[in-house]
Amino acid sequence: MSLSPAFLDELRARTSLSGLIGKTTKLQKAGREMRGCCPFHNEKTPSFYVNDDKGFYHCFGCSAHGDAIKWMTDQRGLPFIDAVKELAQVAGMEMPAQDRRSAEKAERAKGLHEASEDAAAWFVEQLHGLGGGDARALLERRGISAETARAFGMGYAPDSRGRLKTALKEYGDAKLVKAGLLIQVEGKEPYDRFRGRLMIPIRDARGRTIAFGGRILDQGEPKYLNSPDTPLFDKGRTLYNLDRAAPAARKANRVLVVEGYMDVIALAQAGIGECVAPLGTALTEAQLERLWRMVDVPVLCFDGDAAGQKAALRAAHRALPMLAPGRSLSFVTLPQGQDPDDLVKAGGAAAMEKLLAEPQPLVDRLWQAELAAEPLDTPEQRAGLKRRLGELAGQIADVGVRSEYQAEFRRRGDAHFAPQRKPFTPFQRGGKAPWRPPAPPATPEAKAVRAQGGIDRVLAKAVLAGLIRHPAEIARHVEVLGSLKMADGALGRLFEAVVDVALEDRRGDALDSARLVTILATSGFEAIASDLLRADTMPYTFTQRSGDEARAREDLDEAITILIARPEVDAQLAAATAAMQARFTDEAFERQVALVREKQALDARLANLVQSNEDARSLGTEGH
Structure with missing residues (x-):
């Protein structure tokens, strides 16, 4: 056309x-x-x-x-x-x-709308007649009001093989069969499809009845019976309650997808009218497209049992190829064993709104499902997780969205499997237990960095001055200090001499600064040691001659930790920068940013050790 x-x-x-x-x-x-x-x-x-x-x-x-x-x-x-x-x-x-195809479709549908509408009206009459008592009792047990039943056109199909056929006989058996109202068995007379059921009309977007769902009144199978596909009704392209939900969704700026008719009806009765349901099948691509015409991120709210959650995950997988910037799905998980009907009966609309306030994004649902799919104890299993996530992201047709999912899955995988590192906490004074710096990293890379002499020479001089001021600290850090090559030349030789004196001194903690300087002077280090001990050259608390002794020792501990950590961070940052320059990726960029922040944290820790200007001026004229 x-x-x-x-x-x-x-x-x-x-x-x-x-x-x-x-x-x-x-x-x-x-x-x-x-x-x-x-x-x-x-x-x-x-x-x-x-x-x-x-x-x-x-x-x-x-x-x-x-x-x-x-x-x-x-x-x-x-x-x-x-x-x-x-x-x-x-x-x-x-x-x-019309073109030929449209004309043929219109011819097939001719009269079917009218037959379906007349059937819906007849079912409503039966619900309110003498034979509809059991159906009305079911509505009462389910808490469905008469007003709600009228709004949704609910009716009753008597338990008879021919009453609807007789009531609509002017349409002829062939048309009623085509409308899905009668069943045709070869060699036998057509008979009513729906018998002894509560009837729920299914309407198109224009509000015209195109099919029916019938619920058994008591026990029996199937519990729900839908019309077959007809020229009017394609269940894979139809959403129940679309005609009423579409305007409500535009007003509320959301649409909820639930599993069945009764969930839609119960939520509408509770005041949540922007609800639809698929018709006995998993959500199809056509249904997803129809949902996205209403809102950018429909909310899937399936039952809390295993079957409901599997249906939600199937919908998530089916949506992947169709994602676009701003267009996605979100999910609400109901309490175990409850559906929306149960929830609003127990807690009203407020209980549902509480869940809807924090829907789960699609990426979270996919990540959690794959994380729980199998154990992740071995490298092979972890590689399997990454492969599955990569395959999911690869299904997304939109290049931009696909790239974002790939980066997000990589980030989550790296964070999930990364070794746990202790978070940095500012050095605290006044605690009951004395603080101890961690042992130096034992990795080959860390040893190589220290062996290559990548130590901050200025900080090394300050630490050496602090050790001479507080020689009792040498024994506490001897393992760390022995692994460091602090500097070449006289400074390096002085460092080795200080450590040797501390190790050889049998009195241990009794070794004081004056005695240490005297011993160093006999070895030819008097001039360099005296230069290190000049307070005006180094602003740290632990290099000053006087002051708070406890704070100075604590600050020296912190400075030694920074002295050890800084070269390794610098080396890793240099490697990360080179890798990013060679090939820019989100992963390389994030690694570089993290290392820059780690380096800045070390600098901030070091800055906390500096003596205040006022204190430095008061001590500036003092020397050893």
Whole structure:
């Protein structure tokens, strides 16, 4: 079918926009326009205007804007062609000639809508008649009010093989079979498909009955029986309650997908009307596309049992190839053994809203499912997890979204399997237990860094001065200090001499600074030792002659830790920078940023050890 611009312009010209919108939205005259509260968002002060002369509506609150056709598609939720057909019928315009395929489809559907609507009306009559007592009792047990039953067109099919057939005999058996209302068995008379069931009509986006779902009243199988596929009804392309949920979803800016009819009906009765359900099958691509026409991120709210969660995961996998920027799914997991109907009966709409306040993003659902799929104790199993995640991300057609998922899965994998490192905590003084620096890293890389002399020479001089000031600390750190090559030349030789004196001194802690300097002087280190002990050259607490002795020792411990850690961080940062320059990846960039932050943290720790300016001035004239 070809719809020319001229045809569409004529259709808009013949349509009274205020009359169309006024059917569902209260409008008042405002000059040459009509004004009312916007149906697309909640407001108390009218900001929604309709201009018949110009043929458009506009909301100054949410910027909703469009013509008669857009009103039908956005507010009523109709497909474009259905919106045009409905407007053309009201305007008295003939639709353009159909192509052969469309004409054949229309011929097959001819009369089926009418038969389905008449069947729905007949089922409602039976529900409220003498034979509908058991069905009414079921509605009462399920807590469904008479008002809700009317709104959803619920009815009753008597337990008879021919009563509906007789009631709709003017359509003929062939048409009723084609509509899915009768069952045709070869060699036998057609008979009623639905018998002894509570009947729930299934409607299209325009609100026309196209099929039925029937629920058994007591025990028996199947519990629910749906119409077969017909020229009107394709269950893989239809969502139950779409006609009512579409406008509600646009107003609430969300749509919920639940498992079945009764969940939709219970939630609507509780005041949550933006709900739909698939019809006995897993969500299909066509149904997902229909959902995304309403909102960017539909919420899947399946039952809390294993079957419900498997259905949610199947939908997640099916959605992957169709993801696009801003377009995704989210999930709400119900308590074990409960469905939405159970939840609102126990806690009302508030219980459901509490869960809906924190939906789980699609990426979290996929990650958790794969993480729990099998043990991850061996390298092979961990590699299997990464492969599965890579395959999932690879299904996404959109390049940008695919790249983001790949990076996110890599980041989560690295974080999950990375060795746990103790977080940095600022050095605390005044604690009961004395602080001890950690042993130096024993990795080959760390040993190589220290062996190559990559030590901060300025900090090394300060540490050496601190050890001479506080020789009792040498024994506490002898293992660490013995693994360091602090510097070449005289400074390095002095360091070795200081360690040797401490190790050879039999009195251990009794070795004081003056005695250590005297011993060093006999070995030719008097000048360099005296230079190190000049307070004005080094601003650290542990290099000063006087001050808080306990703080100075604690700060010296911290300085030794930084002296050990800094070269390894520098080497790793250099390697990460080179790797990123060779080939930029998100992983390499994140690694470089993390190391820069680690280096900055070490610098901040070192800055905390500096004597204040006032203290430094008061001690600046002192020497050894």
